[in-house]
Amino acid sequence: MASWQWFHRLGSPKWLSGTIDRWLPWVLGLGSVLLLVSAIWGLAFTPPDYKQGNSFRIIYIHVPTAIVALAAYYVMAIAGAVSIIWRMKVADMALRAIAPVGAALTFLALVTGAIWGKPTWGAYWIWQDARLTSMLLLFFLYLGIMALHDAYQNSASGNRAAAIMSLVGTVNIPIIYKSVDWWSSLHQPATLKFTEESTIATEMLQPLMLAIPGAYLFFIAAVMMQLRVQIARNEKNTRWMAERAAQ
Amino acid sequence: MYFSNLVELWNMAGHGPYVWSAYAISFIVLAAIIVIPAKHYRQQLKHIRQQQSDNC
Numbered sequence: 001m002a003s004w005q006w007f008h009r010l011g012s013p014k015w016l017s018g019t020i021d022r023w024l025p026w027v028l029g030l031g032s033v034l035l036l037v038s039a040i041w042g043l044a045f046t047p048p049d050y051k052q053g054n055s056f057r058i059i060y061i062h063v064p065t066a067i068v069a070l071a072a073y074y075v076m077a078i079a080g081a082v083s084i085i086w087r088m089k090v091a092d093m094a095l096r097a098i099a100p101v102g103a104a105l106t107f108l109a110l111v112t113g114a115i116w117g118k119p120t121w122g123a124y125w126i127w128q129d130a131r132l133t134s135m136l137l138l139f140f141l142y143l144g145i146m147a148l149h150d151a152y153q154n155s156a157s158g159n160r161a162a163a164i165m166s167l168v169g170t171v172n173i174p175i176i177y178k179s180v181d182w183w184s185s186l187h188q189p190a191t192l193k194f195t196e197e198s199t200i201a202t203e204m205l206q207p208l209m210l211a212i213p214g215a216y217l218f219f220i221a222a223v224m225m226q227l228r229v230q231i232a233r234n235e236k237n238t239r240w241m242a243e244r245a246a247q
Numbered sequence: 248m249y250f251s252n253l254v255e256l257w258n259m260a261g262h263g264p265y266v267w268s269a270y271a272i273s274f275i276v277l278a279a280i281i282v283i284p285a286k287h288y289r290q291q292l293k294h295i296r297q298q299q300s301d302n303c
Contacts, residue, residue, distance in 0.1 A: 028281065035277070039270060044248050044256055054259035057266050061273045104280045112269040119265050218277065225284035232291040236298070245295035 011090050013231045014240050020224045020231075028221035034214025035064075041207040049204070058116040060207050063192075064215035066109035066135070072102035072219060073138060073166075073173055076145075080166035083159060092159040093234075095166060096149055097226035101219060103142035110135055121186050130179035131187040134172055141169040 042060035049056035076098040082091035113132070114124040127133060145162045152158030180189045191200040192208075200208075235241040250256040259266050 043266070043270065044250065047249055048260075054262035055265050057259070057262075058269045061270060065273070101280055104276050108273050108276050111272055115265050115269045115272075119262055222280045222284070225281060225288065229284050229287045229291060232288060232295070236291070236295050242295055242299050245292040246299065 011088060013090075013235050014238075016090065017228065017231045017235075017241075017244070020228050024221060024224050024228075027217050027224065031214050031217030031219075031221055034210045035218060038064075038207040038211035038214060041210070046204055046207060052120055055116055055119040056204075058112050059204075060211045062109060062112040062116060063208060064211040065105045065112065067212060068215045068219045069102055069105035069109050069138065070173060070176060071216070072098050072105065073141070073169070076102060077166045077170045077173075080163035083163040084167070092163070093227055093230050094223075095145070095159070095162055096230060097223045099142050099145045099149070099162075101222045101226065103139060103146065104222075105215075105219065106135065106139040106142055110139060117186070126186060129186050130183040131176065134176045134179050137172050138169075138176060141165070141172065145169075 038060050042057050046057070048054045076095055079091045079094040079098065082088055083095060110132075113135075117126075118124050125132065145165055148162040148165055149155075149158045152161065180187050192205075232241065232245075248256070250259075257263055257267070
């Protein structure tokens, strides 16, 4: 069946490596340009928020990194499930590739949020806020998965432990999403909504609409780069990898 | 531009230190998640080349 060929090819490190080489410059380039344009637009051209003033400009980096940090966890947990059920090598590689990138994005969401919190709420951090603490938990989940990979001598056991932990951690995801609705907190409720009109002015929204796809593309590029390193390490004794290295 | 000059853009009516530090940290971290694996990849390719020449 032709429609299944891609699924088998996905398991081929050689095919995956070639595909990454072809796509990486475009994904990374477009992602970087979108992030850069949205940053310049959001920093210098959008009017300040009538309540928060200029501190709201942090939104153009805070919201995209937070959204992608959460989406990355979904993808990673799906990879974890695939790894446990079908034992696909590429799923373990994806899990390993996503964890450090997800950790970095979660770190950015936390830090930019804390910096934004100081002029807005008067504090960098409050433990009583469910959105903040559940996001901190996400950060520790990513770090935990990275640590599990490294902790086992036998990489198969490490992969399995990390896959299980990624699945257990999915409990946290709906908590993060709903935290601002379930518990009244300092963190403002979502301003971007899919089912009803967003509660944000159009001119403030426009740069964000560039930054979010930009952050997704940048994330994909970073994961591709992690995958490429893993493939080069796993396949170091193959003829095709030697030929690639010789080029 | 919304601001009337670069000094105003830098100060952002008092919010400058917050906004600019948030963007500076973001730039550093985003650059790191690209540059670090790029370095590892180059090192690994070099390692494979050395292995090849040892075998020959």
